[in-house]
Each structure stands twice: as C-alpha cells, then as structure tokens.
Amino acid sequence: MKVLHTSDWHLGQQFYDHSRIEEQKAFLSWLVDTLAAEKIDILLVSGDIFHTATPPAQAEQLLYDFIKSAKSACPAMHIVITAGNHDSPARIETAKPLLSNFDTHVVGRFDKNNPQNVVIQLQIANENAAIIAMPFLRPSDINASQDETARYEKAVQCAYEQACNEIDFSLQPTVLVMGHLHVKGGDISQDSERNLCIGGFDSINSAIFPESASYVALGHLHKSQRVAGKEHIRYCGTPIPMSFAERNYQHQVLALTLEKGKLTSVNPLYTPRTKELILVPERGGLMLGELCEALQAIKREPLTSTPYLRLRMDARETDSQFRVRIDEAMEGLDVHFCGIERVHTEQNLNADAIHEGIEDKALSPLQLLQYAYQSQVDSARDVPKELEKILTELITEMESLEE
16 A cells, blocks of 8 residues: 655745745646656645635645646545644535545544544555544644643543544554644653644644554644654655745655555655745844845856745844845845844854754744743843733634634
8 A cells, every 4th residue: 555645735825925836836746746656545634735724716726726636647546634723624624525526535623522524444455444534633622721731632632542443443454643733752851852832732742643553644843754763653744845944854745655554664755846945144144245245146156946035134234224235236136035134143043043943943932932032122031921921812812713
C-alpha cells in the first residue's frame, strides 16, 4: 500500500500583500504528477488546507481543481482531508457530499457523540485499512477547559480512544492516524522538545495515539520531523515556506510504503520552490548605507521568478529619508518587496532566535509577549499580569469566532 502524507497548504495565503496563488498552483500541479508517478493509493492531508476560515474563491477553486486532476491521474486513489486550526470546520464539511463522488473524504469537526464519523474504512488492493481522520480539536468539541492544559490533553486522548473503539483492529491490518496539533515526544528535557502553545494549550504527549497505529500523519508544525525519534509518527511540514523563518527548510511531502499493516519505508519527496525568499541581512541589521550596497549587489546577481525580499535595518539608523534612499537603490530590481524591519543591535541574537526558530523554539503567545515587552518597554521587568490577562482573553475570543 502506498500512502502520501502532506499538510499545511495554507491555500489563499497573502504573503506581505502578495498573492501566492501561482506558487500554490505550481505545487499542486507537481503533486498530481507525483501521485501518479508514485502510484499512490491514499493521499492524507492533515489540516490547514486554507490559510483563513474564509478563503478567497480562487483558493477554493484551487482545491477542487486539484482533486479533479488528481482523480483523473489516479482513478483508484482515495483522498482524506481534515480541517486544521486555520480552517472553518463548517466550510470544510459543506463540500463533503460533492467530494465524496471523487473518493475524497473530508472531516471538519469531531463530534463526541458520533466518533465513528472520523473513522474511514477503505479496501486497498484486497487489504483493509482504517483511517482515524481527526481534525483540529477545539475545546468546544471535546469539553475541554481553556485554563487547564492537563484536562485538554486528557480530552484529546479520550477523543482518539473513542475513535479507536470504532475499529476492529483484528480486521484492520493497516491503521492510519491523522492529527492537527502539537505533539511532544514524551517526557524528555525541555531543551530537546519543541514547545508550542496552540490556542492556550501546551503540547500533547505522543502516548495518546494507539500503539497499533501503522503510521501517524501529523500537521500543524511547519518543519518536517519525526516525533520523539519514532519513525512512524511524523510531521511532513509545509510544501512551501510560509514565512521568512522557513526559508531554509527542506519542504517536502512524505511517501510511505506499508505491507500488511507494517511501515516499511518513508521517503521524503522534496517540493520544488518557484520563488525564493531573500532576507537582507540573514542575521542582525545593517545601517542604511550598507543596505543600499547590499541591494546593489543583488542587482548584479541574476534573479529568477521574482523573489520575495525583506530588509532588516539597524535600529540605530537615524536618516529620516531612509525609505527614499532604499526605493532609489531598489529601482529596476524585480522583486516582491516585503518591507523593512528595524532590528535593535542588542537584540539581534534574540530576534534571530524568533525569526529562525519560531517552529523550533515554538514560542507561546505569552513568551512572545514577554519578549516584546522586555525589548520595547522595560528590559528589567516581567509582563504585567493585566497584559497577560488581556492577551489570554483575546485568544479565547478569536477561537470562539473561528468556531
């Protein structure tokens, strides 16, 4: 059985006001060719199909055109799509009757009263397969408290257990599990673990997944990685960079081979990048004259496919006409300009840790607030409790609007 694992397409993303439709169209075209070349039986898309809960019509059309093309290239293939935290569960579910005609199974929300709805039973080449297509789990889906991380983790575990109870493991040699969440690799040191706060919740222990799972296909983290060193629990990452922090990632999809329920191989298939991301400088910030010189150097290099360009200027720069001089230096440069960021010299290392490692360091909203407060307001004080409370209330309100 051949399975391809992908996630976090973020169709419809505006990158600093620049449309990425053409890049995403190129990726999906490549994906159709790859599915056919690899003779894939099941395509798993683990959440964040769209970048927002109300994607532009072009983004929705991209998805439907892809499904049509993929099924034309691979008539026997099944597609399983789950909603992520960026997606609207209702919007994802609306298309279910239509997409079922294309062997495409979509799950937008987990219903604790009907856990069987996230279990998809398939027969591939005379072999039974069960897929637990778990979408992003919101607190309202699983009766979890916004204020109790431990309770949320327990509720997530209960949701997976309910889904597992719908499967006869003796009849299903292949069990594929999907999830859109941050999974930690067990009780290991904090320095070795990626910690990400999702809507107020900390990471979830990988022990929530059934031991008999053939493979666990995860979405949400944008960097491809194994979880706790386990070969069968993986994030595939985004197919194209979603921020300048991701510009050096090796973006990929994962092609799996399973035999009688056993995972025999996982092969990364690297996705082509049609537009580069250029950050000047790579680390720290430059004074205005140095930035202009760097722009002249870029002009002397051949550029392809109109790359994205973002500049980082040393905050000590005092020239009030800096934007005029930069515009002059950029004249004739064929790029998608993504703005100028002021960087405080004494904060360069910390800023780089955030820009380079937002997925690796995985700072929580409260940690980001602490960093911003100490860098911009008072480096000797912690964030006032009143500000922390306002941020927590804002996150809660935004989540309720998404639902």
